[in-house]
Every structure is written in C-alpha cells, then in structure tokens.
Amino acid sequence: MKILLVTGPSGAGKDSLLRLAGQYFRKDSRLCLVKRYITRQPDSNEQNYFVDHAAFTLLCKNNFFISHWNAHGNFYGIPRTGLPDKKENTLAIISISRQNVGDFERCFERVTTLGIKVDPDILRRRLRARGREDDKSIEKRLQRTASPIKARRMLHFDNSAELACSGKQFLDLLDSLAEE
Numbered sequence: 363m364k365i366l367l368v369t370g371p372s373g374a375g376k377d378s379l380l381r382l383a384g385q386y387f388r389k390d391s392r393l394c395l396v397k398r399y400i401t402r403q404p405d406s407n408e409q410n411y412f413v414d415h416a417a418f419t420l421l422c423k424n425n426f427f428i429s430h431w432n433a434h435g436n437f438y439g440i441p442r443t444g445l446p447d448k449k450e451n452t453l454a455i456i457s458i459s460r461q462n463v464g465d466f467e468r469c470f471e472r473v474t475t476l477g478i479k480v481d482p483d484i485l486r487r488r489l490r491a492r493g494r495e496d497d498k499s500i501e502k503r504l505q506r507t508a509s510p511i512k513a514r515r516m517l518h519f520d521n522s523a524e525l526a527c528s529g530k531q532f533l534d535l536l537d538s539l540a541e542e
C-alpha cells in the first residue's frame with residue numbers, strides 16, 4: 363500500500379478535488395479514498411461518516427483511529443479499518459491535518475504528502491462563496507501563517523485555477539502516483 367496524505371488550508375479545495383477523484387476513479391482498484399469520521403455534519407462536497415462527540419470519544423478510547431485531530435472545534439479521525447491491505451499496491455488517499463503526517467510516516471513506508479494551495483485572494487473569495495463561516499472567522503483563518511510541513515516526501519499542488527482546469531491536473535497527478 364502507498365499512502366497519499368492530502369493537506370492544505372481550509373477552503374484550499376481538498377474536498378472538491380477528492381470528490382472529483384472519487385467520481386473519476388470510482389471503478390479503479392488502484393486507488394482508494396479513505397473516509398473520515400467527523401463530529402460535524404458533512405456538506406454536499408464530502409464523503410465522510412458523521413458521529414457525535416460521545417461516539418467519537420468512545421472510538422478514540424478503543425484505538426479505532428490511526429490518527430485523529432481537532433480543528434475549529436470539530437474532531438476528525440482516520441479509521442484503521444478504512445485502509446487497504448498492506449500487501450496490495452493500492453494508493454490510499456487520505457485528507458488530514460498537516461500536524462498528523464507523522465502518525466502515518468511512523469506506521470507506513472510509502473507515504474507522500476501533498477500540500478494544496480490557493481492564491482490568498484481567490485481563497486478568500488471561495489470561502490465567502492461557500493458560506494460556511496462568517497467574514498470574521500474567514501479573516502482569522504487567512505491570517506494564520508503556516509510553517510512548512512515536515513514530510514518525508516512532499517509534493518505541492520496549486521488549485522487557484524478553476525476546477526475544470528486544476529481538477530484535470532489533479533487527476534493526472536493521482537494517476538501517476540497510482541502507477542508508481
């Protein structure tokens with residue numbers, strides 16, 4: 363198994379790109395999109411499991427997650443059971459928080475981390491259009507400066523172009539990683 367960790371600031375387009383990948387590679391056994399457990403209702407862009415706080419805490423206690431984190435008051439977890447067989451050459455694609463890269467690098471050999479980025483003005487426009495947060499929390503998110511991610515193998519992807527264009531490049535990237 364190979365792992366691709368998808369990271370990037372809120373609104374960078376992780377869910378949009380992964381949804382596209384899910385549609386495009388639906389019948390392709392080379393890739394597996396790992397579903398997350400989240401303590402907030404998923405929006406229409408996401409393919410996740412919703413659980414409440416109590417259920418999430420219980421799952422944590424039972425070592426159900428290979429990695430879990432808290433972001434903006436919500437909890438996210440990657441289930442051990444969601445990963446493909448270690449012996450297969452499947453590319454497992456997992457959207458995570460940048461601080462959790464080490465959880466996977468400690469357990470698996472073939473881990474690539476992909477940082478999704480977007481021009482800040484475009485990001486602001488997209489976050490406003492998405493309408494999930496108010497302007498104040500959008501500005502707070504935009505002001506957060508992130509230090510470079512420490513990853514064994516780091517790749518970068520610019521999602522500033524419209525989805526019709528960047529989506530195609532993203533699918534090509536996944537295709538080449540699946541072939542490795």
Ligand SMILES: Nc1ncnc2c1ncn2[C@@H]1O[C@H](COP(=O)(O)OP(=O)(O)OP(=O)(O)O)[C@@H](O)[C@H]1O
Pocket residue numbers: 370371372373374375376377378379407488489491492521522523524525526528529
């Ligand atoms: N390439 C793109 N072109 C135009 N709009 C885009 C593009 N990528 C994403 N968007 C839009 O930007 C908004 C944010 O995208 P999305 O929700 O996928 O980001 P995210 O990285 O998953 O955010 P979060 O981490 O907060 O869940 C959405 O409304 C989405 O439709």
